[in-house]
Amino acid sequence: MVLDTARALARRVGERNVVRLAVTGLRRCGKTVFTTAFIDDLLCAGQWPELLPFLDVAARGDLIAAETFAPEGDIPAFPYVESIGAIRGDPAGWPKATERLHGLRVSIRYRTRNRVARLLGSATRVLTVELVDYPGEWLLDLPLLAKSYTDWSRETLGMTRAMPRAVRFERWLTFLAGIDPGAPAVTATLDEAARLYASALRDCATSDTGLFLHQPARIVSPGTFAPDDPLLAVCPLPPAPSAAPGSFHAVMAERYAAYCEQVVAPFYRDHFRRFDAQIVLVDVLGALRHGQASFDDMRAAIGAVLQSFDYGRTGLRAWLEGARTERVLFAATKADHVSSNQHPNLRRLLEEVVVREGNRIRFRGVATKAIALSSVRCTEDVLGEVQGQTLSMVRGLPVGRTTQTALFPGEIPAHFPGPQDWRDGRFRFLDFLPAPVTGNRGLPHIGIDEAMDYLIGPRLG
Ligand SMILES: Nc1nc2c(ncn2[C@@H]2O[C@H](COP(=O)(O)OP(=O)(O)O)[C@@H](O)[C@H]2O)c(=O)[nH]1
Ligand SMILES: [Mg+2]
The missing domain is CATH 3.40.50.300 (P-loop containing nucleotide triphosphate hydrolases)
Structure with missing residues (x-):
């Protein structure tokens, strides 16, 4: 010692x-x-x-x-x-x-x-x-290390049933409705549930919804795993009142534990x-x-x-x-x-x-x-006229355009935006390309x- x-x-x-x-x-x-x-x-x-x-x-x-x-x-x-x-x-x-x-x-x-x-x-x-x-x-996988399968399932199911996720998870949710989580597991059914969940999750991640909380994360971004690696075939299931060993719920909970142990823990530890x-x-x-x-x-x-x-x-x-x-x-x-x-x-x-x-x-x-x-x-500050008012604007080359553009991207609130701010569509930020560098x-x-x-x-x- x-x-x-x-x-x-x-x-x-x-x-x-x-x-x-x-x-x-x-x-x-x-x-x-x-x-x-x-x-x-x-x-x-x-x-x-x-x-x-x-x-x-x-x-x-x-x-x-x-x-x-x-x-x-x-x-x-x-x-x-x-x-x-x-x-x-x-x-x-x-x-x-x-x-x-x-x-x-x-x-x-x-x-x-x-x-x-x-x-x-x-x-x-x-x-x-x-x-x-x-x-x-x-990173979004790290919280799983401290969460039981039952808790994670409950939270994630709640999220997928609410908008804007609900439309994307509809097929998976309908499929789940036909499964009794306490019944003896059928591997093909479990795999199909995981497959439908994965495709909805990928859809959420690649669409322009601006959503972030996608778990398990390796379904979206597998890294060195093959996308169809059995370790990634995990999805939430509703709670089973009596989840006997070998039930749908119990087998999926084992998959979740294996994912945490073999995928998430090494990333965190290393x-x-x-x-x-x-x-x-x-x-x-x-x-x-x-x-x-x-x-x-x-x-x-x-x-x-x-x-x-x-x-x-x-x-x-x-x-x-x-x-x-x-x-x-x-x-x-x-x-x-x-x-x-x-x-x-x-x-x-x-x-x-x-x-x-x-x-x-x-x-x-x-x-x-x-x-x-x-x-x-990528931009510089410029002054510009908008509806007779002189405003601070940014000028740069927006992604997808060929000429420099000056725009007024809206004012940033110092506090959380209120309902009115969201309705107005007042945040109009564009993505810019880096300005050409010389030297x-x-x-x-x-x-x-x-x-x-x-x-x-x-x-x-
Ligand atoms: N205008 C501007 N855009 C940036 C800047 N940093 C990142 N971006 C944009 O954000 C995108 C994602 O950045 P990236 O570093 O790949 O994000 P990561 O996924 O966190 O690694 C880039 O492709 C750029 O479009 C920046 O300093 N200025
Ligand atoms: Mg990156």
Whole structure:
């Protein structure tokens, strides 16, 4: 035990210059673009520190250079070159949607302000940031680890019976009505129920409903599993008053347990148990655009995901295992969809979206902050006339168009939108393509330096 502790201590001290950064968020919230821009900006900032004025180490002229390295272990490397190639391409575009888990390390050499280190002749240090990118859907599986099959079934059935899901799950719900969950299971019937459920779930995920809460997540985004892998043939069933072993309910509950054990637990154990800092990206604007059902679903999904992280475990053992998170940053992404004068409201709205989660995290002694972020800024602010009024607008190249367009995307409320806001259809955000870049001085952004300074700045002293 003593020896183990000493070894762990040595390992931990040796690791002090590594930051494990969890980039978290629901699908399409901007994780891959953030990861790409984060790396690219650091690679550029040694030469062009003015790219990151709010990253203290760059602003004080102490960031020397950065370099990327393959991830540790057998994780495939994040396709950084391809991703940045798409953004910087001609025509410029976005990286492909993420289908698998990738990792990358970026090491930063910087001049330390630590006097002792300087006296000892080691004026420069290296900090390594470990990043992991994965399909955002997978996070939605984490709550299953703490939920019984019966509870999950009840909640999920409730959701599928309500609009806007009810129409998509209609065939599955009708099929379920013909099954007695307490009767002896018939494999073909169970499989058919799972198949109908999977097809409705995929339909929800790929349609333009703006819904997020799709469980089990690997049905939507299987990663290295084949889409018809028997491990993924899971669906909710109504409760059975007497669910004897071998009944429909009991057999499906076994499948659920196997899914949790063999699919969800390894993902959690290998990638989310231990990190030092976390950024939670939230596409607040996207959810506003899709309407109230999407906004509510996003809040529920974020709440579910953040419940599953193990923040601020204290004590020697936790420290040795590296289980303590130091800080969590919430970021409202794609802030370039609205003009800068809307960013304070965007941040306030985000704070309201994550109010419970933020409170829980801070109670555990972990610091939190919220910002408006655009990893890659695609628009510029312009003034324009709308019905005789001068308004702040954004100008950029909307996806699917060939010319730059200026538009007034609507004002961001500082509070949850009321019924009137949803009726008006007042949020008119468009997706933009990255502006063509000339030269090699890094990509325009909003607030990525502030994000970096919060997440890794304290380790760059
Ligand atoms: N305008 C703008 N769009 C962004 C930004 N970041 C992401 N996006 C958009 O959001 C989409 C999804 O981003 P991605 O990083 O792939 O999301 P992920 O699923 O969380 O990895 C991209 O294809 C872009 O259309 C940004 O900083 N500005
Ligand atoms: Mg992605």
